[in-house]
Amino acid sequence: MTHSKKYIYLKYTIITALLSIAFITNLSSQQTPAERLVGNWYFDEVSSFATMDTRSRTQMDTIPQLKSQVLNSYRGRRLFISQDGSCSLALANGQTAVFSWSLANDGTLTLTNANGTTVQESVRVLTPNRLVLVPSAKGNARSIIAEQHFIRQ
Template sequence: MKLLYHNKPLFYFIFIMVLASGKINAQDNKQHPLVGVWLFEETQSFSQMNEKVNAYLSANPELKTQVLSAYIGKKIIFSANGDYAQVLSDGRETYGKWQAQANGQLLININGTLYEHLCNVAGNKLLISSVKNEGDSENMVPNQYYIKI
């Protein structure tokens, strides 16, 4: 630290580079195809539900109604500044931060919990697939399809 303190031009150079890298990342997000508002597409998404989950929900119609109503009408919002929001049809909202990787990996951090997904954007269509790690519970809708609105 003494080296940087005594070498002010080096310190300012490093400081400016750190600031510039933050601006570059923000500019990249503005151009990222995920930026925008996406509406859950239930037909395709529910058609790929896990058979065990589907059978369990069919045997419990009240629970099935609750689950389906939470998904139908759901919106997710990816902001250029890295903010993430999920708004369910019943008005419940979840906020966090998002980051897309070059390999199609999508990381969403909600209250310190990191969720890992794979995503694919094709025009105004988005597929978000859950990545199941050892010990994770079964995801009810592992492949979620969205349409940009």
């Protein structure tokens, strides 16, 4: 059984491509979680609002103005995380908040503003294209959204 040169070349090209993909995937998996966190993240409102608890959802549905206000405060958010330890949260209305950030070994992301106020969130999911943050509850205060989903773009 003989194969044409064209067949052998095609087989060689496919094998080379598969090995290249495996090598690149292996390199990206060797990044630390902090390195994978660096990038531009866009708020995924559909996935995020799906995590809202029933009580909050019911309350928002009964007060349309509140619902609109809450949706608009989250919609269009962009989180920019830099390798130098700085990050910014840009809102759809043009406002931007600047923070420094650090990531602990347990997956706790700490954001610190210029006044020294800190916010902590748990990194629940961190893949090359998806970030899910769970806001830390303090006392009776809790976020209306249980998980903030972001997509890398």
